[in-house]
Structure formats: C-alpha cells, structure tokens
Amino acid sequence: MNLPPGHDGENKDRANPPAFNLPVIVAATIGLLLLIHVAAQLMLSPDAYQQFYLQFGYVTLRDQLPEEMRGGEFARYYTLFSHAFLHVGWQHLIFNLAWLAVFGSPVARRYGNIGFIAIYLFGSAIGALTFAAISGAGFTILIGASGAVSAFIGGATRFVFQPVDMHTDPVTGEVRVLGRKLASLMDIVKNKRALSFAGFWLGLNVLFGLMPGILGVSGSIAWQAHLGGYVAGYFMVAWLEKRAF
Numbered sequence: 001m002n003l004p005p006g007h008d009g010e011n012k013d014r015a016n017p018p019a020f021n022l023p024v025i026v027a028a029t030i031g032l033l034l035l036i037h038v039a040a041q042l043m044l045s046p047d048a049y050q051q052f053y054l055q056f057g058y059v060t061l062r063d064q065l066p067e068e069m070r071g072g073e074f075a076r077y078y079t080l081f082s083h084a085f086l087h088v089g090w091q092h093l094i095f096n097l098a099w100l101a102v103f104g105s106p107v108a109r110r111y112g113n114i115g116f117i118a119i120y121l122f123g124s125a126i127g128a129l130t131f132a133a134i135s136g137a138g139f140t141i142l143i144g145a146s147g148a149v150s151a152f153i154g155g156a157t158r159f160v161f162q163p164v165d166m167h168t169d170p171v172t173g174e175v176r177v178l179g180r181k182l183a184s185l186m187d188i189v190k191n192k193r194a195l196s197f198a199g200f201w202l203g204l205n206v207l208f209g210l211m212p213g214i215l216g217v218s219g220s221i222a223w224q225a226h227l228g229g230y231v232a233g234y235f236m237v238a239w240l241e242k243r244a245f
Contacts, residue, residue: 022101023108025116030097033145036085037093058083058128058142060135084124084145096145103152106160107237115240122236123151123229130228147225151233153201158183158237161194182241201230 022030044052055070058079087093108116127147162180181187188194205223 021105023105023116025108025113026101026104029104029116029120030100033085033087033093033097037087037090040086053086053088053141053143056082056086058131059139060132060142061139080125080128081121083128083142084120084148086143087145088143092144096149099149100145100152103149103156106156107152107233110159111237111240115243118240119151119155119233119236120145120148123154123232124148126232127151127222127225127229130231131222131225134224142222142225144222144225146222147229147232150226150229151236154230154233155237156233157188157194157198157201158234161191161197162187182238 040049040052051070055075056079062076062079087096104116104120107119111119124145124147127150128142131142131147159180159182162183164180183191183194188198205226
C-alpha cells in the first residue's frame with residue numbers, strides 16, 4: 001500500500017481546522033501570480049507589456065530561431081517555466097487561481113512545499129513541450145499557469161477520490177487513520193467518482209480544442225498544455241510518493 005509518511009497529519013487538521021484552509025505554499029503562489037499580473041498591468045506601457053510577454057512567454061518558434069527572439073538562446077529554457085507565472089487577463093488569471101486552490105491544496109498537504117513546487121515547474125515545462133509538439137512551429141505564444149494547474153489535477157486525481165484506509169490494532173483495538181492510497185490506473189477505472197471526473201476533465205479539454213470560444217474566453221485555450229501537464233502530474237506523484245520532504 002503506497003502511503004507516504006506524514007499523511008496522519010490530516011487528522012490533526014480535521015480536529016482543529018484553521019479559519020483559512022489554504023496551505024501556505026498555495027496561498028503564496030496565488031499571491032505571487034496576482035502580484036505579477038497587477039504589476040504588469042499598472043507599470044508597463046502597451047508596448048512594454050507586449051515585449052514583456054514576448055520575453056517571458058513560451059514561443060513555439062523560438063526553438064527554430066532563438067537568436068532572433070527576445071532573450072536569445074537562454075530563453076528557450078527559462079520560458080518553459082516563466083510562462084506559467086503570466087496571464088493575459090483577469091478572467092484567465094482567476095480561472096487558473098480557482099483550480100489551483102482546489103487541486104493544488106491537497107497536493108501540497110500530501111507532498112509538502114518542495115513537492116508542490118516540483119509539480120508546478122514540471123507540469124509547466126511538460127505542458128509547454130506538449131503544446132509545441134502538437135501545435136507545430138508557428139509563431140504562437142503560450143502564457144498561463146494552465147499546464148502547472150493541470151499537473152495538480154492529474155496528481156490529485158490519483159488520491160482525492162480514494163477511500164480513507166483505516167487500521168485497527170488487534171491488541172488494543174485502537175483505530176488509526178492511514179490516509180488515502182495512491183491509485184493505479186485500474187483503481188481509477190474501478191472508482192466511479194475518479195473515472196467520472198477524469199472523463200469530464202478530458203472531455204472538457206477536447207471541447208476546448210473543438211470550440212475554443214465556448215466559455216467566452218478571448219483567444220484560444222491551450223488544451224495541449226492542459227493534457228501534457230495532466231499526464232506529467234499523474235506520473236510525477238508516483239515518484240514523490242516514495243520520498244518525504
């Protein structure tokens with residue numbers, strides 16, 4: 001049974017629930033994303049605003065012409081991560097923050113601050129590479145935390161829908177909560193709630209690809225980055241499960 005150490009702490013949280021239930025790392029990340037967005041909106045001129053996104057957004061054409069793009073060769077690497085801290089508008093930002101709060105929180109509680117940061121960065125990078133692989137080498141700028149957020153969704157799907165395992169001491173009769181095990185693919189298939197959510201999420205992204213304006217969001221939705229991030233998070237939590245941070 002894959003139950004990493006430290007999960008019993010969830011019981012203490014239930015006994016004394018805090019007034020503000022977001023883990024500190026999640027609240028800090030939300031604050032950082034808000035700060036970056038507000039600062040860019042208030043401090044940059046329209047031209048500087050555009051150059052800012054060219055500098056730090058993930059541009060698919062950059063791999064072919066790195067010397068002709070802002071940031072040069074080095075930008076090919078740091079934009080794999082920096083794009084996940086930028087957003088094109090308030091609707092885009094708030095949508096990602098809501099999903100980050102919901103699915104980033106259980107991941108942060110289970111794997112700690114380092115695990116949370118690792119999944120955020122890994123999901124953003126894999127999401128960007130998947131986006132580039134599927135969308136081609138045209139001049140497209142990827143901006144937003146969608147890949148990272150999708151990684152949290154992929155990781156959380158593997159345990160939030162699983163039943164809580166209990167252990168009864170055969171001698172004392174004391175009942176101890178072990179936590180939720182990390183589900184395998186077959187466990188998810190057998191769990192109606194997990195399977196329904198995974199199917200809903202996948203179907204929603206397919207719908208985004210076919211009809212990008214369905215939510216009234218300006219611009220196209222990077223469903224490719226969503227899928228890449230989801231798969232990255234799904235597999236990364238299995239690696240984190242064996243490590244305590």
